[in-house]
Amino acid sequence: MRAFGPGVADMKAGLVMNAFVLAAFARHGGAELPLVGLFTGDEEIGSPGSRPIIEREGKGAYCVFNAEPGRISGNVVTGRRGGIFFRCDIKGKAAHAGLNFEDGHSAILALARKIEAWMALPKRFPGTTTNVGTVAGGQSVNTVAPNATCDIDLRYENLAEREALIGAIEAIATETSVEGTSAKIRILGEFMPMxxxxxxxxxxxxxxxxxxxVGLEVGGEFTRSCADSGLTAAMGAPTLCATGPVGGKAHSPDEYLELATLIPRASALARTLAVIRAEG
Structure with missing residues (x-):
């Protein structure tokens, strides 16, 4: 049986699971090692507000479990790509699109040329993807666009390429692709590779x-998506991701949760914590 709805797998079910696991330990005497349940609300935009909290709690942590949804296969995630969200703002010069067209400098045209260059970066950096996910700009249909903006999603596998990739994104942004235009770019949020x-x-x-x-056969797999688990892993805390209940089609109207996996996945996490407690 499945449950459907926005965020039902990614990751409301994982939050519910974690709450019940923590409640179970509290009811039965707690744990020898401190258990910290961290619930954040800005992961989808790169955790700009919660990152300091995640880093504070992750520092010195014995281990970290991230309850992102279990993969469709039932596996957990042992590796993830890193990701960076950018915003680029372009300024041009407005002019009447008929009477004084030559006086204008189109920010939208400049952005269009930059988009093509950004989207071509994976040819230079294999294993990466770039996606311009939002675009806005212009003043009116009969005005040369004086402004334009976009948000860029960069995903990469190799941490050693991070600085080069940022440099390439920024170089395209600041290059004058249309005379009379200028651009500024900034990082909105970031995930580290796991x-x-x-x-x-x-x-x-x-x-x-x-x-x-508890009757589950679980493997590990690499995924091209990002998560806060990359932050704790980058800090040196042993991290396991996608320990939440199994679901699929995240970020779509068809997102679903496999209800039958709620209790077994909670039991698997609780048993793991108990073993760690015994070893601790």
């Missing part, structure tokens, strides 16, 4: 064993 370390592998193995005890 890579499996030896410590994270041991955490994964503990989870797999605990999941097997």
């Amino acid at each position: 890579r499996q370390t030896p410590e994270a592998k041991r955490l994964f193995d503990l989870y797999v064993a605990s999941a097997r005890e």
Whole structure:
């Protein structure tokens, strides 16, 4: 049986699961190691407000579980790409599109040329994707556009390429593609890549064993999407992602949750925490 609705898998179900797991430990005497439940509301836009809190709690953490939705396969996530959200604002010069067309400098034309260049970056940097997801601009249909803006989503796998990718995005933004126009670009939010370390592998193995005890066969997989788990992993905290209930078609009208996975996934997490507690 499935539940449907916006965010039902990504990631309301994971939040509900975490709340019940924490409540269970509280009801049965707590844990020898402190358990911290962190609920944030701005992950989809790069966690600009919650990042300092995530970093504060992640610093020195024994381990981190992120309840993003379990993959359709039932697997958890052991690796993710990094991502950066940019906003580019372009200024041009307004002019009447008929009488004084030559006096104008179109910010929209400048943006169009930049979009083509940004979208071509994966040819230079394999394993990356760039997406211009929002565009706005102009004053009226009969006016040369004096302004334009867009938001850019960059995804990458190799942390060593981060600075070069930022430089390439910024170089395209600041290059004068239409005479008389200028542009400014800034970072709105960022996710770090998540890579499996030896410590994270041991955490994964503990989870797999605990999941097997409740009848779940779970593997690990790499995903091209980003999450806050990249932040804690980058800080050195062993991190496992997508421990939430299984669901699919996130960010679409058809998003769904596999209801039958709620209790088993909660049990798998609780058993893992109990093992860590015993070892701690």
